[in-house]
Amino acid sequence: MSDNLLVFAHGKESGPWGTKISHLARTAQRRGFAVISPDYSHTHDPAARIAQLLALQPQAQRLVLAGSSMGAYVSAMACATLKPRALFLMAPALYFPYPGWDAEPEGIPALCSVVHGWHDEIVPVERAQRFARQHAAELHLLDSDHGLNDQLEMLDLLLDRLLLRVLMQAP
Structure with a gap:
């Protein structure tokens, strides 16, 4: 289990390493967080994306979930199970x-x-x-x-503040 892990969820029409996520991943890495960004582009079904995130079972002493648009919905809905x-x-x-x-x-x-x-x-x-x-x-x-x-x-400043x-x- 990692000490610090940030899991990004991209939006409906974007991909796992778009401009925003790539930029913010560097912010997280500077704070000592490992970063993963699963690819959900195979489906536009929010339930399927939530199931995919839960199946990953990301674990860390300090788990943080982040998402944009539909990915924000996915991240928020995964909180009850993943307890970030x-x-x-x-x-x-x-x-x-x-x-x-x-x-x-x-x-x-x-x-x-x-x-x-x-x-x-x-x-x-x-x-x-x-x-x-x-x-x-x-x-x-x-x-x-x-x-x-x-x-x-x-966004960089706000994420950095939250991670701190x-x-x-x-x-």
């Missing part, structure tokens, strides 16, 4: 009124940071606000769109 120390969600695709997309995540860790763009054209900002209110999570609203790719520096808080916790 922290959760980092970017433009989380939560609370869509479709079967498989409408469940309330459970087991959300106390260290939870949500980042959303004010101009998100895919997931309304109110969904991030609802999640943050429901789970007492940090909420960072940025002058950006759904991809948040123009905010890599800020994880590292400051007792093992």
Whole structure:
């Protein structure tokens, strides 16, 4: 079992090592976290992606889950089983009124940071606000769109801050 592990979940249309994840992986590695980013591109079914993540059984003394868009939904829904120390969600695709997309995540860790763009054209900002209110999570609203790719520096700072808080916790 690794001491520190960050598991990324990519969005519906992206891949496991896109611009955002590759950038943030370097942030995590600088903080001493191993990083994995499974490839979910074979399916757009959120239940299948959640099952794939759970089947990996990622384990670490300090496990952190992170996801973007649909990947944020997958990461949030895996919390009850995987029990991460922290959760980092970017433009989380939560609370869509479709079967498989409408469940309330459970087991959300106390260290939870949500980042959303004010101009998100895919997931309304109110969904991030609802999640943050429901789970007492940090909420960072940025002058950006759904991809948040123009905010890599800020995402880097926010993830770094969260990982530092994880590292400051007792093992």
